[in-house]
Amino acid sequence: MKMIQTRTALTAALAAGVLAAAGCSSMAGMESMNAGAEAQAAVVVGGAPMYPTKTIVENAANSRDHTTLMAAVTAAGLVPTLSGPGPFTVFAPTNAAFARLPAGTVESLVQPANKATLTKILTYHVVPGRVSAAELMRQIRAGGGRATLTTVEGGTLTASLRGDAVILTDEKGGVATVTQADVFQSNGVIHVTDAVSMPN
Numbered sequence: 768m769k770m771i772q773t774r775t776a777l778t779a780a781l782a783a784g785v786l787a788a789a790g791c792s793s794m795a796g797m798e799s800m801n802a803g804a805e806a807q808a809a810v811v812v813g814g815a816p817m818y819p820t821k822t823i824v825e826n827a828a829n830s831r832d833h834t835t836l837m838a839a840v841t842a843a844g845l846v847p848t849l850s851g852p853g854p855f856t857v858f859a860p861t862n863a864a865f866a867r868l869p870a871g872t873v874e875s876l877v878q879p880a881n882k883a884t885l886t887k888i889l890t891y892h893v894v895p896g897r898v899s900a901a902e903l904m905r906q907i908r909a910g911g912g913r914a915t916l917t918t919v920e921g922g923t924l925t926a927s928l929r930g931d932a933v934i935l936t937d938e939k940g941g942v943a944t945v946t947q948a949d950v951f952q953s954n955g956v957i958h959v960t961d962a963v964s965m966p967n
Contacts, residue, residue, distance in 0.1 A: 810950055812959070819951045822850050823857065826952060835865040835873060842877035843886045853954035854897040855919070858935060858943070860963045868963060890920035891937075891966040897956050900948040903933060922966040937964035 809816035813830030824846055827833050836859060840846055865873050876885045894916050898906075906914035907926055914926040916935075925936040933945040943962035950957045 812947070812950065817950050817952075817957075820953055822954050823952045823957065824850055826950075827859075832861045832863075833859065835862045836860065839865075839873070839877060839885060840889060842879075843882055843889055845886065845889065851954060855955045856894040856896060856898040857955060857957045858892045858894075858924070858945070858960050858964065859957050860892070860943070860960050861946075864943070864960060864962050887920055887966060888963070891918050891922055891924075891964055893919045894924075895919060897951075899956055900933075900958070903958075907933070918966075920966055924964060933958075935960065935964055938967040939965045941965055 809818045813832030815829035817826045827837055875881060903914065903926055907928060912927055916924045916926060918924060922938050926933055935943045941962060941964060943960040943964050945958045946961050947959040
């Protein structure tokens with residue numbers, strides 16, 4: 768599936784897409800996906816179906832695996848933007864991923880005084896356009912085993928392979944594994960990760 772170019776007016780608010788969830792357990796196994804993927808039956812994430820006809824917010828609000836993410840996006844005041852047309856690609860950490868952060872980190876980030884920092888972290892998980900698993904794998908192959916993704920936050924994530932799993936290395940050297948891929952939303956695509964990526 769080809770990446771759809773996003774509007775040049777993407778702002779940090781657009782980037783709050785660190786929500787929702789996913790479908791396939793291996794991105795490498797999704798290379799055969801075609802344009803019909805978006806019409807597939809809804810996959811279940813966090814006990815709830817993720818419908819390709821609904822927005823990221825509409826789906827994520829029902830996932831019990833993404834309540835921390837939803838709270839963060841709400842605290843940043845970014846929920847309304849995720850009902851827009853996008854498209855954008857989100858790498859969405861689970862509740863368990865947030866729980867691995869140092870004690871008190873999440874509680875601190877959702878405080879009003881830390882809204883700018885929270886927004887920076889959230890926008891770092893969003894890439895303009897709709898990058899499917901097949902497209903990401905193509906970029907990794909074309910880059911000799913690595914693909915550099917520019918986020919809406921302005922930083923970069925480096926995608927590579929570890930076995931048949933796609934991993935994302937953040938600017939601080941942290942690594943997140945894509946555990947589920949290609950959950951298509953009406954306004955983008957989501958790939959679930961097992962760690963929170965941190966920008967410089």
